[in-house]
Each structure stands twice: as C-alpha cells, then as structure tokens.
Amino acid sequence: MSRLLFITWDGPQTSYLTGLFLPILTRLRQSGHSPHVLQFTWGSDEKVVETKRTCESQGVPYRMVRVRRIAGGIGPFLTAVAGSLAIRRAVRDWKIDLLMPRSLMPALSVLCLWTTRGLxxxxxxxGFAADERADFQGLSRSSMTYRLLKWVERRMVRLADSVMVRTTKAADILQADSRTDVAKFFVVTNGRDPSAYAGERPSRPDNSLRLCYVGSIGDQYLPDQMLELARTIRQSVPGTTLELFTGDTQNAVEALGRANLADAAWITVRQIPPAAIPAALKSCDLALALRKKCYSTQGVAPIKIGEYVMAGLPIIGTAGVGEVDSLIKAGVMFPFDGDHGAATQWVIEKFLPNKVHLAQEARRLGTELFGIERSVRGYEAAIRYARAAKAH
Incomplete structure (x- = not known):
C-alpha cells in the first residue's frame, strides 16, 4: 500500500479539499493506504486551521503552503516553483512514496523537484485548467502564461506513471497531445457518499414544482438562460418556484436584475453550508445544470450532476459536459439545447406524470454512477498502475 501525498491548490472560496477529496482519501486510508495532504492556498489563517483540524480528525496529516498573491501571476508562479521544497520536506518527513498532484500549479511544483527517483x-x-482560463477568464492562447501552463500539462502527463481524468474525451485529448501510453489514463468520478442523500424525500402540502440550482453563478453557467428557462416553465406550470443554492450571491442578484426578476417572490437565493446541501436538494423536484460548451468543458464533470441525481432529482442540463449520456438515455436528464419550449414540453409531458418513478431512477443511477465507492475504485486502479509502472 502507498504512502501518498495529495498536492492541491485551492482558493479560500472553495471547499473541494474537505468536501470532495478528503472523503475519498479517507476511504483510501481505510483500504490500507496512508494519505497525506499538502495544500497551497491563500485562505485566511482561520480557514487553514479549520481545514487542518478537519483533515487530521480523519487521520490525514496536513500541511499548508501560503500562495504569494503579488505582481499578478508572478507571485503564484514563484510559489509553485519554491513549493518543490515543501514537497521534498513532506516526502522526507512522512516517508512518501507516491505523489498525487492535482491540476497544473501543483504539477509545476513536482516538475521543479530535482528528482522524482523512487517516487x-x-x-x-x-480538467483543462489552462483552457478554462482562456475560455472564461480572458487569457490569450498566444500568451506566455498559457503556453507555460500547456507545457506543464504536457510534461506532467508524460512524466506521470498514471493520469486521472474526469471524462473519456479528456483522456483522448491528453493522450493525443502528449503522445504517451493510452493505458495509463483512468477516468475517475467526483463521488459523494450516497448515505448523505438516503431516506425518504420530505412530503409537501402544496403541489408546486420546485426547481433548483446549486453552485457558482458565472457566465459559463449561463445564468441568464437558466432564469429565462425557469420563467418559461412557470408560465406553463403555475406555482413553480426556483431555489438558487450558491455562495455567489452577488452574481445571482445581478443576474436576477438583468432578467427583471429582482423582486420575484418565487425565486430564492440562499447560501448554505456543504453539509446542508443534500437535505436542501431533496426538498426540491427538478434540477438545472446549464453549461456553456467550449473546448475546456470537454474535460470537466460537474459535481452538481452527481449531487442532483443522488438526491433523486431529474435534470434539465447541457449534454456533452461530463459523463451524462447514461442519464439522458434513462430519461432522468433532458438535454437542453436552448429551446425553452421543448424543455417545458418535457416537463409537462414526461416529468410531471412520472415524478415518483423518475426520482427513484435518478437515485438509483446516482448511487451507481456517482457514489464514492466508484471514485475510490478508480483512484485505487490509478495507484496500482503507477506503482507497477515504477516497479518496472
């Protein structure tokens, strides 16, 4: 079994480490592995202390490297380069034999090690971090920053003994770009613990249709289209409501203003802690998951998709973003292509008459496809392959 170092780079607004990856690392620990965490972050001291406490309460040792936020991208770049020293110390102190860098900045730190011999x-x-910045943050694909990040991606894929991706398309793209062995790519899921979503859905005295959305509110999530879709559905299904569960409350308010829905009593914006999300979703009926399709979205698997279906929520969402073909085939996801009328017709003719059955089917598929056990199996397969490759 491995003594692994999970290396991650997280902003203060995210809870990916404790909410998504720590449960997977904890399951790996229960399987005999010994996971450790090195987190690069610019979060507050209070956030760091909380994260450290949470990790160590699960038996996972934790260290932090403070990201220098100076001179634009220079500070983070220098942090990543110098971060190789923190990795080396962690390897020495914790007797690490396997490195697991997540995304490009931790990959840069690993590439800056003098040697990875024995690791x-x-x-x-x-995902495709460099292309996400180009698609959604204005980074030019001809810029030095973009070219550097793509070099890191290509070099890391070649150096790694195995590579975890979220979609088969991502594996195809990275394999073709790096010209490396296709066998070392493993599609893994962003799994959640199904037990958090277990139990009966709460009964409601009204017969209203409750729509919901969970996650960030930004241009790539098409908030204007989402609100127009909700309004169109409400026109045909009186009493429809919409719950927006998001930490981006300011962006949500701005989107509502653009849609002339700032004072709409049927729409609620709420920020809730991650632990409260399962119960909040189970109180709703139908979820929304629109996403702007571009090059970088070929490599992403939205976490919200798994959360929705495990909570028993069918989805109106964008096809081709994440591994959702099986959901569409089973009828628990409507592939939205911008046609509000077609989506509304599906709600009236397919969803409403079959609410109970579709909720049960969504829950079944959610547990099967997005449960944490499947994620752990994927991680273990990638680890086994990497160790066998190093042994040879």
Missing part, C-alpha cells in the same frame, strides 16, 4: 506519480489532471 510513483499519479497526476490528477482534473
């Missing part, structure tokens, strides 16, 4: 490497590519 197996599992690279968690987790």
């Amino acid at each position: 197996s490497i599992v690279f968690d590519a987790d």
Whole structure:
C-alpha cells in the first residue's frame, strides 16, 4: 500500500479539499493506504486551521503552503516553483512514496523537484485548467502564461506513471497531445457518499414544482438562460418556484436584475453550508445544470450532476459536459439545447406524470454512477498502475 501525498491548490472560496477529496482519501486510508495532504492556498489563517483540524480528525496529516498573491501571476508562479521544497520536506518527513498532484500549479511544483527517483506519480489532471482560463477568464492562447501552463500539462502527463481524468474525451485529448501510453489514463468520478442523500424525500402540502440550482453563478453557467428557462416553465406550470443554492450571491442578484426578476417572490437565493446541501436538494423536484460548451468543458464533470441525481432529482442540463449520456438515455436528464419550449414540453409531458418513478431512477443511477465507492475504485486502479509502472 502507498504512502501518498495529495498536492492541491485551492482558493479560500472553495471547499473541494474537505468536501470532495478528503472523503475519498479517507476511504483510501481505510483500504490500507496512508494519505497525506499538502495544500497551497491563500485562505485566511482561520480557514487553514479549520481545514487542518478537519483533515487530521480523519487521520490525514496536513500541511499548508501560503500562495504569494503579488505582481499578478508572478507571485503564484514563484510559489509553485519554491513549493518543490515543501514537497521534498513532506516526502522526507512522512516517508512518501507516491505523489498525487492535482491540476497544473501543483504539477509545476513536482516538475521543479530535482528528482522524482523512487517516487510513483499519479497526476490528477482534473480538467483543462489552462483552457478554462482562456475560455472564461480572458487569457490569450498566444500568451506566455498559457503556453507555460500547456507545457506543464504536457510534461506532467508524460512524466506521470498514471493520469486521472474526469471524462473519456479528456483522456483522448491528453493522450493525443502528449503522445504517451493510452493505458495509463483512468477516468475517475467526483463521488459523494450516497448515505448523505438516503431516506425518504420530505412530503409537501402544496403541489408546486420546485426547481433548483446549486453552485457558482458565472457566465459559463449561463445564468441568464437558466432564469429565462425557469420563467418559461412557470408560465406553463403555475406555482413553480426556483431555489438558487450558491455562495455567489452577488452574481445571482445581478443576474436576477438583468432578467427583471429582482423582486420575484418565487425565486430564492440562499447560501448554505456543504453539509446542508443534500437535505436542501431533496426538498426540491427538478434540477438545472446549464453549461456553456467550449473546448475546456470537454474535460470537466460537474459535481452538481452527481449531487442532483443522488438526491433523486431529474435534470434539465447541457449534454456533452461530463459523463451524462447514461442519464439522458434513462430519461432522468433532458438535454437542453436552448429551446425553452421543448424543455417545458418535457416537463409537462414526461416529468410531471412520472415524478415518483423518475426520482427513484435518478437515485438509483446516482448511487451507481456517482457514489464514492466508484471514485475510490478508480483512484485505487490509478495507484496500482503507477506503482507497477515504477516497479518496472
């Protein structure tokens, strides 16, 4: 079994480490592995202390490297380069034999090590970080920053003994770009613990249709289209409501203003802690998951998709973003292509008459496809392959 170092780079607004990855690392620990965490972050001291306490309460040792936020991208770049020293100390102190860098900045730190001799490497590519910045943050694909990040991606894929991705398309793209062995790519899921979503859905005295959305509110999530879709459904299904569960409350308010829905009593914006999300979703009927399709979205698997279906919520969402073909085939996801009328017709003719059955089917598929056990099996397969490759 491995003594692995999970290396991650997280902003203060995210809870990916404790909410998504720590449960997976904890399951790996229960299987005999010994996971450790090195987190690069610019979060507050209070946030760091909380994260450290949470990790160590699960038996996972934790260290932090403070990201220098100076001179634009220079500070983070220097942090990543110098971060190789923190990795080396962690390897020495914790007797690490396997590195698991997640995304490009931790990958850069690993590439800056003098040597990785004796260390197996599992690279968690987790999407196309450079292309996400180009698609949604204005980074020019001809810029030095973009070219550097793509070099890091390509070099890390080649160096790694195995590579974890979220979609088969991501594996195809990275394999073709790096010209490396296709066998070392493993599609893993962003799994959640199904037990958090277990139990009966609460009964409601009214017969209203409750729509919901969970997650960030930004241009890539098409908030204007989402609100127009909700309004169109409400026009045909009186009493429809919409719950927006998001930490981006300001962006949500701005989107409502653009849609002339700022004072709409049927729409609620709420920020809730991660632990409260399962119960909040189970109180709703139908979920929304729109996403702007572009190059980088070929590599992402929205976490909200798994959360929705495990909570028993069918989805109106964008096809081709994440591994959702099986959900569409089973009828628990309507592939939205911008046609509000077609989506509304599906709600009236397919969803409403079959609410109970579709909720049960969504829950079944959610547990099967997005449960944490499947994620752990994927991680273990990538680790086994990496260790075997290093042994040879």
